[in-house]
Amino acid sequence: MENMRSIYRDHVSMILSHPGMEFRPTEQELVYEFLIPKNSGEYLNDHINEVNLYGLNPFDLPQTDSFTYSGRRGTQIRWYYYVATASINDQDGKRISVGGYWKKKGCGISVEGNGGVVIGAKRSFVFYATDSVGGAIRTNWIMQEFSLFRNPEPPFVLCRLYRRSTVSPVEVMDLRQGDDTNFDE
Template structure:
């Protein structure tokens, strides 16, 4: 799937969990439009540089999204790594809560883990943000996660905990403001407007 000219697929963390991940986990006919946007793969079957070809959407921003089956991989002190053909993904930092901002009490709707790809004994510039939806009722079965994979530029930092706008999104908004384009508010709403049109 190719993004329309001028649009970027930049959902917020709340939209990733509440819109895409929850619909995928509920299954049935509700998932047809999210499956058109995000591929379902076993991410460890591929090295990170092979992942862009597996994405349903082209990305000029070097960011790709994938659904993956949820596995119990963090039971042993959250240190388990995931191997691929040429290296492994390793968790870094603490697991962060994703909270719904529209509700007054900011309920937790999911979690985010940051993983870095290691190859030939050293860290690479490939980063993965793995999103996991929280069960809000006993009947919900959360089977899938969403993995947001990107290749970090040399000068770009991983987003800090609690930050809504990661360095990638911020650079897009800054570029749009400096080039006389849309306002930063409009730019931050692209993820929402894109998801509503799908």
């Protein structure tokens, strides 16, 4: 089992060292190959940093910690971090952060391993920026938090952050009016 993890980590290191290659772990890989070893104290050379995410504004995340991801919505930049559970300030389902808060979106889902065994949980959060008057504005920042199943107080959770790309219907209409391209063909 440990040999397979070592092979996987070597594979990730090789991918990240080649230009044009992507770091695209599945939810199962995030929990099994990264979060479980991190919480058990195993040495990891996995290129994911440990930070106090709630001490950062998502708009200020360093580009050096990011990974490019090409998916069905085009190219996105994603950030992966280990976050110490002791740094999480949870108030009424909101995670208080610098410049705003992360609000839980929906209910968590299970992350299943081989054979359908539940190995972790995934919760999604949306960042709301707050202003000096106390108002909050929903942003397009999404955080997916992965935690271990049946571990009441693990030292770390793993967070994947990205900006959701959205185009409103008004923007689509503006694009159609300003361009001769026929979008209906």
